[in-house]
Structures are given as C-alpha cells and as structure tokens.
Amino acid sequence: MRYWLVKSDPDEYSFHDLVRDKKTNWTGVRNYQAKNNLSAMAKGDVVLVYHSQTEKAIVGSSKVSKTAFPDPTEDGEGWVCVELTAGKSFKNVITLEHIKSTPALSEIALIKQSRLSVMPLTDEQYECILELGG
C-alpha cells in the first residue's frame, strides 16, 4: 500500500465533486512524471486530494479503485488515468501554509516540486498529514 497526493483546481473538479460523484476517472494529466506516478498506483492505494489556486489545502482522501488505463479524454496518445473513489473529508483541511511550517513535511513533493500534479508521499508524510487533518 502506497500513499499519493494529487492536485486539483477546485474550479474544475473539486474533492466535493468527487464526494458527490462517489468515484471519478482522474483524467487530464499531461506530464510525464505525473503520468509515471499514476501508472505506479495500485488498487487500494490512498490518494489525498489537494486544492490549488484559491484554497491551497489538502481537503480529503480517496482510494484507487482502478489502476491506470488509457485516458479517454486524451488528445495525443499514451496518457493514462486512474479511477478514484471518494473517501473521507478531513475534519481540518491542511493548508499549504501549515504544511510549510511543519518540519516533518518540509521534504514533501508538493513544496519541492510545486508544479507536479501527481506525487508520492512517504509513510511518514502521510501519517503526519492524517494527524493534522484529524
């Protein structure tokens, strides 16, 4: 079991939308590193959802319910998506500001590679986030 974090612009598709839909195909990733991470996801892996732009906080968790398959929205070829099933909303969202001020999360890819949209989390990072999220 591995842990991941995906970014979403809540104006386009928010965690709230995922909860409403129960599950969704996480499509539209057009970056090789992000694609490799999507491909490495296993069924049952936990995927935390971060809202960029206006909110800038980790808001909830989801699970991989289908491993990588060809992105049906693809405009080129070779891109993949996974199916995510909504999990829990965090009681307290974990803001970027909070993440930045938490030493245990100083190495998180969210900060180190600000433009990456799908990234792995270490066990320690995941547990730390869970704790902060309540």
Place this chain on the structure above:
DNA sequence: GCCAACGTTGGC
C-alpha cells in the same frame, strides 16, 4: 495580475 519555476518546443 504578476512573476518565478519549470516543462516543452523548435531552430540550429
């Protein structure tokens, strides 16, 4: 709205 970071493209 600006701009830094950084990925991608294209000319050479």
Place this chain on the structure above:
DNA sequence: GCCAACGTTGGC
C-alpha cells in the same frame, strides 16, 4: 543534442 524562447502552473 543543446539551449533559447515560449507556455503553463500556481503561489502571492
């Protein structure tokens, strides 16, 4: 294959 130009993302 290098690197400058360009486009996009995302924080501020």
